[in-house]
Amino acid sequence: MADKKVQTEKQVSKTDDTPKVTGVGGIFFYSDNPKETQKWYAQNLGIETNDWGSSSFDTRDIDNPDVVNSLQWKAFKKNDKHFSPSKKEFMINYQVQNIEGLIEKLKKNGVTVLDSIVTYDYGKFVHILDKDDNKIELWEPI
Template sequence: MAQANGPERMGPKITGMGGVFYAVSDPAATRAWYRDVLGLDGEYGPQMLWSEETCEQPYSLISHFADDTYIKPGRGGFMINLRVDDLDGFVALLKERGVEILDSADEGYGKFAWLLDPDGIKIELWQQCAPPE
């Protein structure tokens, strides 16, 4: 697999995903849902520390699609992918909290589950099961 920034080079480079930013009608309510349901909190919104990641060669991905079929039934033309360390355990926790899981899949390189946040944004939960190829 090619490196995230193309061939190895000297000089400045992008080192990772900085965040996802989007408008909602009630930011405080959305942040409360992310805190109470997903366990993500932070001064400016949900924060995740890469230092807590234990997977071998963790990575983030920016993926482009010709249409929004994969993003549906989410709205807004985008989806948020969140890494988890134990997908089955996290899905069980979400179900205890009354969250509807839209679907799940095991693709070998990773396990996935999908849900909607309170604003209808699709969230993909991803447990990385193998390093990038």
């Protein structure tokens, strides 16, 4: 009986479309010299970057092992406008589900939504500010 209950709970979680964060999709930060920073991370921590200056860390979805998730890591040139209007030195990308429902919920809660949802081949994106004016990127993979 207990096995049947666990299986039912897992089946429910796979069909869960609650608007929420499901993981971290990226870590982005400013650097005085991104190329040298990337070189340091490669030499000292083994983090290799690609042509776009980012590294991808792949993981598997615990409830669906065939699904591969990735976390992006990238250094941006200090004072780049990518994190604007935030004045912070970093930006986190959160992987989400039901991005439209989440944006609706955030607007109702008075959260600052900086732009409209944009769709690319690899997912939907939108940016918000948290209560400390940190720019947050929300990403729903395709």
